[in-house]
Structure formats: structure tokens, C-alpha cells
Amino acid sequence: MGAECGEGKPVLLMAAVGQGLLVVTTTWHHEPTLIANIWSAAEGARRGLVVFLEQMKTPLLPGEGKIPVSLLSYRDAAQKITLKIGITPTQQSFAEAETAPRQDEEVAVTLGAHEKRTVQIPYKLLYRGPMSVTVAAKTDAGTEADAEGTVVVPPALEVSVWGKHLLRKAWPAFTVKTNMPAGKAALKVIASVDGLARSQGPAKRGPAQEVVLPRGNGIATPGAHRLSFALTAGTQQIAKITTDISVDERSEPGSRVEVRGRQVLVNGKPFFPIGTYHAGPGDFKSFREHGFNCVTGPIYGGDQATLAPDQRAFYDAAAREGLMTFSELSEYLRGGRTNYEGAANIASELVPYPAMLCNYLVDEPYPAIGPEAVEHGYQAVAKADPYHPQLVCLNDPSSFGYYTKAADIYSCDPYPIPPQGGVKSLKGVADFLDMMRAKWPTGPIWVAIQSHRNPPPLTDDAKWAWPTPEQVRCMSFLALNHGGTGLLFYAWGDAYTDEAGKTRGSGFAYNKALYDSYLDLNPVLADLGPKYVTGLEKAVGLVTGQAVDAAIVHNGGERLLIVVNPLSEARTATVNLAAAKATGLKPYTKFSPEPNGATIELPPFAVGVYALQ
Numbered sequence: 001m002g003a004e005c006g007e008g009k010p011v012l013l014m015a016a017v018g019q020g021l022l023v024v025t026t027t028w029h030h031e032p033t034l035i036a037n038i039w040s041a042a043e044g045a046r047r048g049l050v051v052f053l054e055q056m057k058t059p060l061l062p063g064e065g066k067i068p069v070s071l072l073s074y075r076d077a078a079q080k081i082t083l084k085i086g087i088t089p090t091q092q093s094f095a096e097a098e099t100a101p102r103q104d105e106e107v108a109v110t111l112g113a114h115e116k117r118t119v120q121i122p123y124k125l126l127y128r129g130p131m132s133v134t135v136a137a138k139t140d141a142g143t144e145a146d147a148e149g150t151v152v153v154p155p156a157l158e159v160s161v162w163g164k165h166l167l168r169k170a171w172p173a174f175t176v177k178t179n180m181p182a183g184k185a186a187l188k189v190i191a192s193v194d195g196l197a198r199s200q201g202p203a204k205r206g207p208a209q210e211v212v213l214p215r216g217n218g219i220a221t222p223g224a225h226r227l228s229f230a231l232t233a234g235t236q237q238i239a240k241i242t243t244d245i246s247v248d249e250r251s252e253p254g255s256r257v258e259v260r261g262r263q264v265l266v267n268g269k270p271f272f273p274i275g276t277y278h279a280g281p282g283d284f285k286s287f288r289e290h291g292f293n294c295v296t297g298p299i300y301g302g303d304q305a306t307l308a309p310d311q312r313a314f315y316d317a318a319a320r321e322g323l324m325t326f327s328e329l330s331e332y333l334r335g336g337r338t339n340y341e342g343a344a345n346i347a348s349e350l351v352p353y354p355a356m357l358c359n360y361l362v363d364e365p366y367p368a369i370g371p372e373a374v375e376h377g378y379q380a381v382a383k384a385d386p387y388h389p390q391l392v393c394l395n396d397p398s399s400f401g402y403y404t405k406a407a408d409i410y411s412c413d414p415y416p417i418p419p420q421g422g423v424k425s426l427k428g429v430a431d432f433l434d435m436m437r438a439k440w441p442t443g444p445i446w447v448a449i450q451s452h453r454n455p456p457p458l459t460d461d462a463k464w465a466w467p468t469p470e471q472v473r474c475m476s477f478l479a480l481n482h483g484g485t486g487l488l489f490y491a492w493g494d495a496y497t498d499e500a501g502k503t504r505g506s507g508f509a510y511n512k513a514l515y516d517s518y519l520d521l522n523p524v525l526a527d528l529g530p531k532y533v534t535g536l537e538k539a540v541g542l543v544t545g546q547a548v549d550a551a552i553v554h555n556g557g558e559r560l561l562i563v564v565n566p567l568s569e570a571r572t573a574t575v576n577l578a579a580a581k582a583t584g585l586k587p588y589t590k591f592s593p594e595p596n597g598a599t600i601e602l603p604p605f606a607v608g609v610y611a612l613q
Contacts, residue, residue, distance in 0.1 A: 048074040049081070049111075051137045053149040054118060061181040061207060062128060062153055066120040069135050069147070073111045080140040083107040085121055090130045090150070128153045128179075154179045154207070157189070157231040157239035160341055163348025163384025164243065164305075168251040169218035173383035176211040178203045178231055185234035192228045193219060203231065222249045253387040254354035255324075259408045262444050262485050263533050264389070266324065266357065272529035273357070273446055273486035274522050275326070278493045278507065281317035290515065291522025294324040294357055294488075302331040305345050315353040324357035326391065333362050333369050333377055340377050344384035351385050358409060361390045366399035374406040393448065397432065400439040410440040413448035413490060416475070419458050421465025426605065427566040429475045430549060433482035444533075446486035447479040451514065453506045457496050461504060469517035473591070474605040476525065477564050480532045481551040487525060489518075524589050528562075528609070531555040542580045545573035548602065552580075552612075559612040560588055565602035573600045573608075582612035 054068040067085055084106050107121055125131070133149045162173040176189055180203070187203035189211045198216030203209055219225060228242040258265045265271065275294035279287065287295065295318065298311045318325045327350050332343035343361075350356050359381050365374055378390055389408035394400055400412075414432035417423045429447075436445055450467055458464040467475070476487055494507035508514045535554030539561065543550040548571055549564040561580065565571045575585060575598045585595040588609040593600055600608055 049079075049137060049139055049143055049145045050074070051135060051145040051147045053133065053135060053147045061179060062125055063181065065123055065125050065151075067123055067133060067135070068118050068120055069137075070116070070118045071109065071111055071137070072116045073114055076113050078110060078112045081109045081111055082138050083109060083119070083121065084136045084138075085123055086134045086136075087123060087125065087151070088132045088134075089127050090132050125151070125153055128155050155239065156180055157229065157241055159229050159241045159243075160380075161227065161243055161245070162341070162344040162380050164245045164345050165349040165351070166219060166245060166247045167253065167351060168222055168247055168249060169220050170247075170251075171215050171218050172227060172245060174229075176213065176229060178209050178211060179207050180205050180209075180231075180233070180238070182206075183233065185236070188232050189213065190230045190232065191216060192230070194226050195228075219245075219247050222247050248352050250352045253356075254319075254352045255356050255387070257357055257388045259389045259444060261442060262483075264409070264444055264486070270530055270533070271324070271357075272526065272533060273324070273488065274525050274529070275324075275486075275488040276451075277448075277488065277491035280493070281314055283492065283509075284317055284321040284323055288321050288323060290518045291526060292323070292489075292518070293526075294326065295492075296326045296328055296360065296488075299328065300331055300346055302335060302337045302339060303342060304331075305342055307346065307349050315350065315355045318355040319353065323355060325353075325355045326358055326360040327356065328360040328363065329377070329381065330360070330363045333365065333373060338373055338376065340380035343377055344380045347381045347388075348384040351387060356388050358388050359385060359390045361392050361407065363393045364395045364413075365392065366394060366396050366402065371402040371406060374403055378406040391446065394436070397435040400436050404440060409444045409446060410436060411446045411448065411488070412436050413450075414475075415448075415450040415454060415490075417450055417454060417465065417467050417471065419454045419456070419465065420463055423471070424568050425547070425566055426471065426474050426478060427547065427549075429478040430482045430566065433479055433484055437483040444485045445483055446488055447484040448488045448490040449475050449479065451489040451508045452491050452494055455496055455506060457498050457504045457506075464504075466508065466511050466514055468605075469514060469521070470605045472514070472517065473521055473607050474564060474566060476521070477562055477607045478549060478566055480529070480536075481549055481562060481564060483536070485529075485533045487529070520591070524591075524609075528553065528560070531560070539580075542576050543573050544576070545571050545602075547571060548573045561585065561608075561610045561612055563600060563602065563608045563610070565604065565606045568604045570604060571602045573602055574598055575600070580612055584613040585610040586613055587611075 050072040052070045054070055069083060109119055111117060130150060130152045133151055136146045138144050156179055158177040160175045166172060180187060182205050188200055189203050190197050190200040191213055192198060199213045201211055201213045203211045225245050225247060226242060227245050228240060230237055231239045256267055263270055273294045274292050276292055277296045279295050298314050315325055329343040332339040347359050361377055362374055381390055391409040391411055392403050392407040393411035393413060395413050412432050414429045416426050416428045449472060451472055453464050453466050491507045493509045495503050495505045497503055531553045537552040539550040539552045543563060547567055549566055551562050553560045553562060563573050577598050587594060588611050592608040592610060593602060593606060
């Protein structure tokens with residue numbers, strides 16, 4: 001017998017094989033009731049009768065339904081079977097509980113030898129809400145078998161409020177749906193604030209009917225308010241949903257961040273991110289002094305509905321030091337959660353904070369979190385916070401094309417240096433960017449550059465390798481040469497506990513030489529980064545040299561040639577000055593090797609930046 005399924009849903013097939021039962025499925029995860037049914041079926045095979053609840057085509061509204069029960073006989077002779085169905089609410093209260101659950105009369109079925117049959121058993125669903133369905137079967141020989149499942153009749157009124165923290169004079173964003181049976185009385189939904197009707201609109205009869213309410217007048221008074229939605233049929237109120245919202249004293253967002261092509265604008269000005277992860281307010285002053293301009297924010301709980309005081313303090317401290325922040329919402333989608341309203345609430349609460357740069361919707365979702373779930377999260381957060389873009393970070397190139405509808409900014413984190421170090425080539429960073437840019441041709445790509453020791457810790461701490469400053473610089477310019485438009489150095493404060501309980505640092509907070517190298521690197525990135533965003537050109541045919549990577553960057557009338565050696569061995573690059581329409585090369589940065597005419601000797605992992613004269 002097979003569980004009925006639609007496209008993209010798991011398939012479960014069961015068949016008798018000798019004295020056993022063969023189970024074939026296309027998924028590794030099952031609901032507990034399905035596991036119980038498989039076990040019952042295996043037990044039933046030994047007794048001679050298998051009972052299985054197929055996917056139920058139950059009504060979306062209270063009323064008559066049919067429960068499909070599949071029976072499989074293992075007996076060599078016909079047998080009479082008595083079926084008994086039970087439906088029990090699995091919650092204490094329901095929107096419309098009419099009477100206690102009714103037990104139907106027993107249903108008699110005659111099953112032939114080795115016959116498989118599906119019986120449709122009528123049943124009246126009296127409740128809205130989730131219900132447990134059980135079927136008990138008994139043969140004339142006394143053999144018993146059972147199965148169980150669930151069914152949900154949706155509530156008459158469904159409301160999702162996308163962000164419960166509003167700017168002053170704003171109108172809340174919400175989605176309203178009704179599930180009402182046929183009838184003559186006109187349906188209407190009324191939205192009220194503090195008991196006063198602010199908006200209303202008609203509703204259609206039928207399942208999952210979305211109701212479009214006109215925008216009401218914005219809420220002008222700061223503080224707490226009660227938002228309610230009432231469904232009426234004629235003069236009768238059918239259902240009511242109420243929630244609390246808060247209104248800020250400010251009527252404008254703390255920052256306005258816009259994505260325009262590959263460029264990101266903060267309050268109308270171009271912004272090139274030079275950021276890091278996993279830091280606290282005590283680090284912010286030092287970050288600013290080292291040339292960083294943004295950091296990731298606190299980690300929220302997956303069921304967190306509002307900011308904690310220390311989290312609010314984080315964003316205030318960042319603003320005082322002139323740093324922008326990413327609000328990472330990953331936990332609302334991880335672990336099987338789809339807490340879109342929670343993510344929207346946090347996003348809406350952060351709108352007034354000047355340090356807000358973007359909502360980091362989810363980190364590395366693939367394969368555990370599919371694009372549809374992330375798209376739903378994107379839509380919910382966009383309704384709650386229309387002032388800041390959303391970022392998704394991906395680490396698997398096979399997923400780069402899946403999440404393009406779920407982000408305004410794409411990000412990737414190619415980490416090519418293994419725990420023991422000794423990397424021969426960093427070209428994988430360029431390859432990552434090429435693959436992502438092919439799927440995201442016109443938007444921003446912010447690249448996480450490996451600045452940590454790759455976990456897990458090695459037994460010998462001395463052999464657990466950080467990237468060198470030269471490797472970090474090399475990876476940064478490879479990313480920029482191949483279409484990166486921002487750099488985020490992962491990570492500052494990461495640490496791991498070994499088997500002996502010792503804390504061992506992984507992030508560059510634990511490597512002073514690496515951290516101090518940003519004093520030289522970040523000012524160069526602040527200068528060249530914006531030029532890359534608006535003036536990148538491939539240096540096709542201009543530079544020769546085995547594995548050497550090159551690009552041209554325009555800045556008005558100025559042309560810069562950037563040459564990178566991604567290898568652990570020295571390489572020679574030769575520039576075709578005639579093709580570049582130049583007469584010479586002038587080093588632009590102090591780390592650029594001095595050219596010998598048109599020839600550049602590049603040490604391992606070296607980067608050269610040259611003005612074309």
C-alpha cells in the first residue's frame with residue numbers, strides 16, 4: 001500500500017515479503033504517528049492483518065469528511081473485520097466546539113484472502129483545530145490491529161502580524177485569512193486599535209480566503225496598544241483575535257539602507273562593508289581603530305519575541321562607535337523552526353536603531369532549510385522592516401541558484417585553509433565567486449574571508465593554523481577581482497573547548513599579529529573597495545603568468561591593475577603594456593612588489609596594485 005502524496009512530498013510504500021514487511025520511503029524523517037503506523041503494520045503482518053491510515057482528504061471546514069483506511073490481509077482465507085474510528089481534540093480549547101466528539105457506529109468489512117482494500121469511512125468533524133484520528137480493527141478470529149493519524153480543521157479566522165513594533169504614525173503589516181463554510185450572511189473582518197475600528201473589508205466564504213483590508217490611519221500615540229481583528233457574519237461575531245503592539249516615539253527609521261545594483265547605500269551614501277563576526281561592545285572602539293565599519297549582532301533565541309536589554313545596548317554601543325550592524329535572524333529558521341513572526345518582530349523592533357545595516361536572514365541554510373522556507377521568512381521580514389535589505393550566506397555552490405528570491409544581498413564563505421595549514425592554493429576563493437556571480441549577476445556579494453583557525457582544534461595546538469596576513473590579503477583581493485562587493489572577516493571571538501575542558505581560541509582575537517595586520521589592510525580596502533564596486537573590469541589578455549589572477553579597476557580617469565598570486569610558490573607576471581594602453585606601472589600600495597619594467601615577481605600569495613601610467 002502507498003501513502004498518497006503530492007509533488008515534493010515523501011513517498012511511503014509497504015508490501016508483504018514472505019513473512020515480513022517491506023517499507024520503502026523517500027525521506028529520512030517521519031512524524032511520530034507515521035513511525036507508530038509502520039510499527040503497527042509490522043506487528044499486524046505477523047498477526048495476519050495490516051491497517052494503515054492513508055493521507056486524509058478531510059474538509060477544511062467543520063462538517064462531513066471521509067477517512068481512508070487501507071487493509072491488507074495476510075490470511076489464506078476470507079475474514080470479517082470490524083472497524084471503529086475515533087476522533088479526539090488534541091488541544092484544550094477550540095474556536096468552535098459544538099459537542100463532544102461523537103463515536104460512529106462500527107463498520108463491518110469482509111476481506112478476501114491476501115486482499116488489499118481501501119475503505120472510505122464517513123465521519124463528521126465537529127471541531128476546528130488539530131485532532132487525533134485512531135482506527136481499531138478486529139477480525140472474527142479475534143486478531144486486532146490499529147493505526148493513528150492527525151487531521152486539522154483550520155480556525156475561522158487566521159491572522160499573522162508582521163512586526164509588533166511600529167514607528168509612530170505607521171500602520172501595522174498583517175495577513176488575514178478566513179475559513180468559513182457556505183452561508184447567506186455577509187462576512188466582514190474589522191481591524192481595531194484599542195477597541196476603535198480603523199479598517200474593515202469583506203471576506204469570501206470558503207477555505208483559506210485572504211482578506212485585503214484598506215490601510216488605516218497610522219497610530220500616532222507612542223506606547224502600548226491593543227490590535228484586534230473580528231470576523232462577523234451579518235450581525236454575529238464568529239471569531240476574534242487580539243495581540244499587543246508597541247509604537248516608538250520616532251516616526252523615521254534610524255537608517256535607510258538601499259540596494260542599487262551591486263552597490264549598497266546607507267542614508268544615500270555608498271557603503272563598502274569591512275566587517276567581522278562574533279564581537280561584543282567592549283571590542284567596538286578597537287574595531288573602529290583597526291578600520292572595520294560593521295559587525296554582526298547578537299544571536300537571538302529561536303522563540304524570542306523581543307530584544308533583551310543587553311541586545312538593545314549592543315546596537316546603541318555600535319552606533320556610538322560609528323559601526324553598522326547585521327541583525328542575524330538564523331535561529332528563527334534553524335532546527336525545523338519557521339518562526340516568521342518572531343523574525344519579523346525582531347526586525348521591526350530594530351528599525352529605529354541608527355546602527356542597523358541589514359537583516360542577516362539566515363546563515364548556510366542548505367540543505368537543511370529549503371528555499372521556500374527562506375522565501376517565506378524574507379517576505380515576512382520585508383513587511384516588518386522595509387528600510388533595510390536582507391542577506392543570505394551560502395557555503396555550498398550547488399545551492400547558489402536556489403535562494404535568489406530570498407535575499408537582497410548574497411554572501412558566501414569559502415574557507416580554503418585546513419586546520420593544519422599548509423594550503424597550496426587559494427584559487428578556490430575565486431572559483432567560489434565565479435560560481436556565485438553566475439547565479440547572482442547584478443546584485444551585491446559580500447564575502448566572508450577566512451580569518452580563523454578552521455575547527456575542530458588539533459591535538460597539538462601549535463599545529464592548528466591561522467591564516468597568515470599575506471593569505472588574508474590574497475583571499476580578499478581574489479574575492480574582489482571576481483565580483484565581491486564587500487568583505488566580512490570571519491571571525492573575531494570564536495573559541496572551542498577541547499576534551500580536557502581547555503578553551504582554545506580560533507578567531508583572530510587570539511592572534512595579535514593577524515589582528516594588527518588589519519591596521520594596514522583595511523585602509524587600503526576602504527580606498528579600493530568602492531572602486532571595485534563601480535569600476536571592475538576583467539583584465540583579459542593584459543597579464544600572462546601561470547595561475548596569476550588579474551583585474552582592472554576604474555576610478556574616473558584613473559586605472560588600477562591588480563595582480564594576485566594565489567599559490568604558495570612564487571610566480572612571474574608579465575603585463576602587456578601596449579594592450580593596456582599604458583607606458584608603465586607605478587605601485588599603488590606599499591605591499592605591491594616593485595615592477596621591473598612590465599615584469600612583476602610575485603612572492604607566494606602576493607598582491608600587487610599598480611597605477612597604469
